Amino acid sequence: MRILKVSEAVSIKRSVDAGTEEQRQTVKAIIEDVRKNGDTALFSYTEKFDRATLTSMQVSEEEIREAYEETGAEYVAIIKEAAENIRSFHEKQVRNSWLTTEANGTILGQKVTPLDSVGVYVPGGTAAYPSSVLMNVMPAKVAGVERIVMVSPPGANGKLPAAVVVAAQEAGVKEIFKVGGAQAVAALAYGTEAIQPVDKIVGPGNIYVALAKREVFGDVDIDMIAGPSEIAVLADDTARASEVAADLLSQAEHDERACCVLVTTSQELAEQVSEEVVRQLETLPRKAIAEQSIADYGAIYVADTLEEAIATINTLAPEHLEVMTANPMELLGQIKHAGAIFIGRYSSEPVGDYFAGPNHVLPTNGTARFSSPLNVDDFQKKSSIISYSEKALQQNVEKIAAFARLEGLEAHARAVESRFK
Amino acid sequence: MRILKVSEAVSIKRSVDAGTEEQRQTVKAIIEDVRKNGDTALFSYTEKFDRATLTSMQVSEEEIREAYEETGAEYVAIIKEAAENIRSFHEKQVRNSWLTTEANGTILGQKVTPLDSVGVYVPGGTAAYPSSVLMNVMPAKVAGVERIVMVSPPGANGKLPAAVVVAAQEAGVKEIFKVGGAQAVAALAYGTEAIQPVDKIVGPGNIYVALAKREVFGDVDIDMIAGPSEIAVLADDTARASEVAADLLSQAEHDERACCVLVTTSQELAEQVSEEVVRQLETLPRKAIAEQSIADYGAIYVADTLEEAIATINTLAPEHLEVMTANPMELLGQIKHAGAIFIGRYSSEPVGDYFAGPNHVLPTNGTARFSSPLNVDDFQKKSSIISYSEKALQQNVEKIAAFARLEGLEAHARAVESRFK
Numbered sequence: 127m128r129i130l131k132v133s134e135a136v137s138i139k140r141s142v143d144a145g146t147e148e149q150r151q152t153v154k155a156i157i158e159d160v161r162k163n164g165d166t167a168l169f170s171y172t173e174k175f176d177r178a179t180l181t182s183m184q185v186s187e188e189e190i191r192e193a194y195e196e197t198g199a200e201y202v203a204i205i206k207e208a209a210e211n212i213r214s215f216h217e218k219q220v221r222n223s224w225l226t227t228e229a230n231g232t233i234l235g236q237k238v239t240p241l242d243s244v245g246v247y248v249p250g251g252t253a254a255y256p257s258s259v260l261m262n263v264m265p266a267k268v269a270g271v272e273r274i275v276m277v278s279p280p281g282a283n284g285k286l287p288a289a290v291v292v293a294a295q296e297a298g299v300k301e302i303f304k305v306g307g308a309q310a311v312a313a314l315a316y317g318t319e320a321i322q323p324v325d326k327i328v329g330p331g332n333i334y335v336a337l338a339k340r341e342v343f344g345d346v347d348i349d350m351i352a353g354p355s356e357i358a359v360l361a362d363d364t365a366r367a368s369e370v371a372a373d374l375l376s377q378a379e380h381d382e383r384a385c386c387v388l389v390t391t392s393q394e395l396a397e398q399v400s401e402e403v404v405r406q407l408e409t410l411p412r413k414a415i416a417e418q419s420i421a422d423y424g425a426i427y428v429a430d431t432l433e434e435a436i437a438t439i440n441t442l443a444p445e446h447l448e449v450m451t452a453n454p455m456e457l458l459g460q461i462k463h464a465g466a467i468f469i470g471r472y473s474s475e476p477v478g479d480y481f482a483g484p485n486h487v488l489p490t491n492g493t494a495r496f497s498s499p500l501n502v503d504d505f506q507k508k509s510s511i512i513s514y515s516e517k518a519l520q521q522n523v524e525k526i527a528a529f530a531r532l533e534g535l536e537a538h539a540r541a542v543e544s545r546f547k
Numbered sequence: 548m549r550i551l552k553v554s555e556a557v558s559i560k561r562s563v564d565a566g567t568e569e570q571r572q573t574v575k576a577i578i579e580d581v582r583k584n585g586d587t588a589l590f591s592y593t594e595k596f597d598r599a600t601l602t603s604m605q606v607s608e609e610e611i612r613e614a615y616e617e618t619g620a621e622y623v624a625i626i627k628e629a630a631e632n633i634r635s636f637h638e639k640q641v642r643n644s645w646l647t648t649e650a651n652g653t654i655l656g657q658k659v660t661p662l663d664s665v666g667v668y669v670p671g672g673t674a675a676y677p678s679s680v681l682m683n684v685m686p687a688k689v690a691g692v693e694r695i696v697m698v699s700p701p702g703a704n705g706k707l708p709a710a711v712v713v714a715a716q717e718a719g720v721k722e723i724f725k726v727g728g729a730q731a732v733a734a735l736a737y738g739t740e741a742i743q744p745v746d747k748i749v750g751p752g753n754i755y756v757a758l759a760k761r762e763v764f765g766d767v768d769i770d771m772i773a774g775p776s777e778i779a780v781l782a783d784d785t786a787r788a789s790e791v792a793a794d795l796l797s798q799a800e801h802d803e804r805a806c807c808v809l810v811t812t813s814q815e816l817a818e819q820v821s822e823e824v825v826r827q828l829e830t831l832p833r834k835a836i837a838e839q840s841i842a843d844y845g846a847i848y849v850a851d852t853l854e855e856a857i858a859t860i861n862t863l864a865p866e867h868l869e870v871m872t873a874n875p876m877e878l879l880g881q882i883k884h885a886g887a888i889f890i891g892r893y894s895s896e897p898v899g900d901y902f903a904g905p906n907h908v909l910p911t912n913g914t915a916r917f918s919s920p921l922n923v924d925d926f927q928k929k930s931s932i933i934s935y936s937e938k939a940l941q942q943n944v945e946k947i948a949a950f951a952r953l954e955g956l957e958a959h960a961r962a963v964e965s966r967f968k
Contacts, residue, residue: 142765201953204946215655218647226639233890234636234904239883241917255954289953325917344563347917369965376962411957455934462660469654469934472966476959477935480950481943483655484931496662496746496768498929508919510905513876513890514898522902525625529901532622532710533676536832538897541797544790545893 127374127388127400127420132429132438138385139492140423142353145337153308153337160312165319171309176250177282178304183320185291185302193291202292208481209260209296215483216268219502231515236508240270241347243322244505245314246299247329247339248290250279250306256293257479261486261500262329263297269505274299275324277314279306306331311338315346328487328500349500353491356385356423357475358444358464360435360457363391365450365471367398371406373448373474374399378416378424385423387442389435396426436460443494446475465494519545548795548809548821548841553850553859559777559806560913561844566758574729574758581733586740592730597671598703599725604741606712606723614712623713629902630681630717636904637689640923652936657929661691662768664743665926666735667720668750668760669711671700671727677714678900682907682921683750684718690926695720696745698735700727727752732759736767749908749921770921774912777806777844778896779865779885781856781878784812786871786892788819792827794869794895795820799837799845806844808863810856817847857881864915867896886915940966 145153159167165183173179194202225235244266248259259276266274276299278286286304294302303321305313311331317323326347327339339348357377359370374386390396403420410416429435436457439447443463451457454469461467465488466478479486489497514522523542530538566574580588586604594600615623646656665687669680680697687695697720699707707725715723724742726734732752738744747768748760760769778798780791795807811817824841828834850856857878860868864884872878875890882888886909887899900907910918935943944963951959 201949204950204953207946208950215647218645219657224639226636232903236640236905236922237879237882237888242883252955257950257954344912344914347914368968369962372958372962372965376956376958379956379958406961410961411955416958458658458932461658461930462663464930466931466933467658469932470936472935472937472940473933474940474962474966476947476951476956476963477940477943478931478933479959481947482653482933482935484657484933488931489928491765493765493768494928494930496928499931501657501929503924507910507915507917508922509882509885509915510887510899510909510920511879511890512887512894512899512903512905514893514903515891516893519893519895519898522898525628526897526902528622529625529629529678530897532625533678534673534832535797535800535897537793537797537800537827537837538900540827540831541790541793541895542897544793545895547789 127403127424127426129396129400129426129428132389132427132434135427135438135441137492138356138387138442138444140354140383140385142351142491143333145333149333150337153334153341156308157312157338157341160309160318161316168305168309168313168318171307172280172305175307176279178280178284180280180284180304183303183305185286185304189285190291190295193288196288197292201289205256205289205293205296209264211481211483212260212264213268216265216502220268221506225511230518230521232518233511233513235511237511238506238508240506241325243273243275243324244271245275245277245324245327247310247327247331247335248276248278249331254278254287254290256289257486258330259290259293260297263294263299265485265500265502266505267298269502271505275301275303275314275321277303277305277310280304308334308338311335311342315342349504350489350497354381354383354385355490356444357446357448358387358389358439358442359448359450360439361388361390361395361450362432362452363395364452365395367395367402369471370399370450371402374403375406375410375416376475377446378419379410379412382415382418383423384419386420388426389429389438390426391429391432391435393428396428400426439464443492445488445490445494448473448475463494465489465499548824548845548847550817550821550847550849553810553848553855556848556859556862558913559808559863559865561775561804561806563772563774563912564754566754570754571758574755574762577729578733578759578762581730581739582737589726589730589734589739592728593701593726596728597700599701599705601701601705601725604724604726606707606725610706611712611716614709617709618713622710626677626710626714626717630685632902632904633681633685634689637686637923641689642927646932651939651942653939654932654934656932658932659927659929661927662746664694664696664745665692666696666698666745666748668731668748668752668756669697669699670752675699675708675711677710678907679751680711680714681718684715684720686906686921686923687926688719690923692926696722696724696735696742698724698726698731701725729755729759732756732763736763770925771910771918775802775804775806776911777865778867778869779808779810779860779863780869780871781860782809782811782816782871783853783873784816785873786816788816788823790892791820791871792823795824796827796831796837797896798867799840800831800833803836803839804844805840807841809847810850810859811847812850812853812856814849817849821847860885864913866909866911866915869894869896884915886910886920
């Protein structure tokens, strides 16, 4: 890996695929078709794109039973435990409605309400991750969303991966449909005979799914469009090179465009990690992907001081940040921008990817400057509550009317005054 | 106003101006120009679009002093009191970071951090509302955002409206720049010599501002693009027609495309309100606007039961909802979708527009189904905290590695295992 000075640090920002005009037109046409022809269009696209001929889209009780069998007791138990950890962490995020009262009769507050319905998109093929099902569904479930619908493209055998079905069931999804692509997004947004529409669509997908989500946004809500993944490790000379290298590679194996960065105060560690990465790469099954990612987007930055290193981290605003220093917890207050912060050598990133409980859907591409991990707030919304008594309005009516007239809005002034006529 | 059955109720959704291809190209060119030529471009566009020749963009101490004088003590006092109410309400929304600990050494939590910097766009001309300045700036201030920058196009005299400057000062803005349009958005997103870039841009604007916000989104965060405003009144036979009509008109005077709806269980009230609206319209200064809005988007729906009326409200998901029934507070639990809920006859909408404290930036166009009023959460972001001890990882390393291998991600498995080699 390249070893550079922190002064040479470059942004982790990579261009996001915005799709071609042709892809946009294709997506628009598919959405129109689904709005017009409903299930017929869905079956036809599933046949065309997924090579699967279905008679029913909804995953049956029978298929769910089979999925549990195929996954096997050992894996089912692990999925259950991960689901429980994720549920437990997200339950701590739930907000309650609140009110304040004043002696003059004023009541103000926020009413917190779950969304009515949410659709979760789960990619097909090799990108079908049960962990992703848990992470996208569980915050909605914990928020109190009554109807959670999952869609995912079937394989040519007309089925979804068994572990994905098990994860959906454990997360509490009651409706699973075997349909993917822009057609699935259209069905979630506008409804068909089989699929009732939802209020929000979340979950990752390919460029067609991303374009379809952008297209239906406004009619329904969507989550952020995720970019390629990244990790930054902040380490001093107490970190072990083999562990740092292993963690960098765990990110690199995701995607050729994943970005892995080490920021360290130790020149020696920098050199050791650089060698370790090469050594460990050799035996990785996904070597080609990881190697490309390291070559294109990997870097080791050496800083003179820990303060300088932390400043670099805050500039990068990485999706994942591992802190492997002598006293990692005491640096927490200085870290401003990171999606998830992994503290100490035993908090290797996969701990959070699968198991600990915090969400693995995180802001990528430097957006941790202003965005948050997927969380319960994303599935609840607030309504303001305003209740003025006669006395409260009497005390303030002149001021409110004056403010309205200052802005030239006479009907506003007359509305409050009408109560005392 | 039209009186219809609730079964005839239509969506309040109106088309949102997406801009023409020509407008999009204009906006792109302006953004490019500002990125390349900085302040020079800003001065030149201000001369072209606002007919103002400036030598300095930043509002000076002297101008602020003059703005206070021009606004006058009475209005300054009202702005101060409104600002204080808004501050007080938003302070109750502030979230703290939190941690949970387990006996095996596991620490999990959420770190809550304010954004570093925020830009607030304030429209010029007749749409320059000091209340809007307070409502957009105060949540950011309360969230702890260190740097809040306001931009607004100057009049031909090279100045901003006095009350807008006063509101900005009272809300705690330290940098006010006299620049508007797509050029101001570009400056906030990418920076110029005079204006340092920000992480998020909020505030309403014309179609060029909206298009520019969409264009820079991703590089910075933006708030929702607001549609035309709306009010729904839910009333039974205890409501007074003159008050209902006055409140409907206070919304109608905003915009020809504003939407005013009454849903009532009383045919008599329906008829009285219909007449009152016509009567009150006569003497309104903004009669032409209000009349158009009522004609195009106004409606009175009569329901057989209160349940039916509430169901209609939930389908509409209005920005503002007034509840004027015998026992309004007890209906709160049945109301699922509304941006702000005004309870009882003394909670006329302008109470919330100007003064009570809750935000007047609300989800429009039916998006209250999934969106919230502007609030402190919009200016804070969360980072997950994950700290596993040696013992915690030891207890779970096999499960985590197994889950990773189930997903075919060997480097993930090796990363956690590396700690025990």
